[in-house]
Amino acid sequence: MVAIWNGRSSSVIGSSPDHAGSPRSRSIIFVGELVLGAGLGAFFAVELALIADVLPSAETAGKDLGVANLAQSPSQSLIPVAAPALIASFGYLGLFLGGAVFGVLGAISVTRVQKVR
Numbered sequence: 001m002v003a004i005w006n007g008r009s010s011s012v013i014g015s016s017p018d019h020a021g022s023p024r025s026r027s028i029i030f031v032g033e034l035v036l037g038a039g040l041g042a043f044f045a046v047e048l049a050l051i052a053d054v055l056p057s058a059e060t061a062g063k064d065l066g067v068a069n070l071a072q073s074p075s076q077s078l079i080p081v082a083a084p085a086l087i088a089s090f091g092y093l094g095l096f097l098g099g100a101v102f103g104v105l106g107a108i109s110v111t112r113v114q115k116v117r
Contacts, residue, residue, distance in 0.1 A: 043103075054113060 055064045086095050 050110065050113065 051065065051068050052061070055061050083095060086098065090098070
């Protein structure tokens with residue numbers, strides 16, 4: 001069930017780059033960002049639920065959630081540093097489409113999770 005919601009939220013995230021990456025007006029940018037924010041909010045909630053479901057034991061849950069946070073932190077730190085070069089090379093549309101590709105790859109990788117309590 002969690003994987004289904006993960007796929008749904010990922011598809012919402014994937015639909016937003018067209019609006020934000022190729023703006024035709026300011027209102028379209030706002031709509032794209034609204035869709036992106038809704039998709040990210042749903043994705044992060046489902047992702048945390050999935051992580052909590054696959055933890056090996058309740059006694060080490062805090063440590064395991066900390067390790068999961070450390071695994072997510074590098075991408076959140078590196079993209080703001082790399083974004084100017086990506087925008088210069090591929091434009092904003094390339095930056096947003098690259099994010100959509102990685103979002104879809106993340107959704108596909110979640111389907112490989114087999115053991116959920």
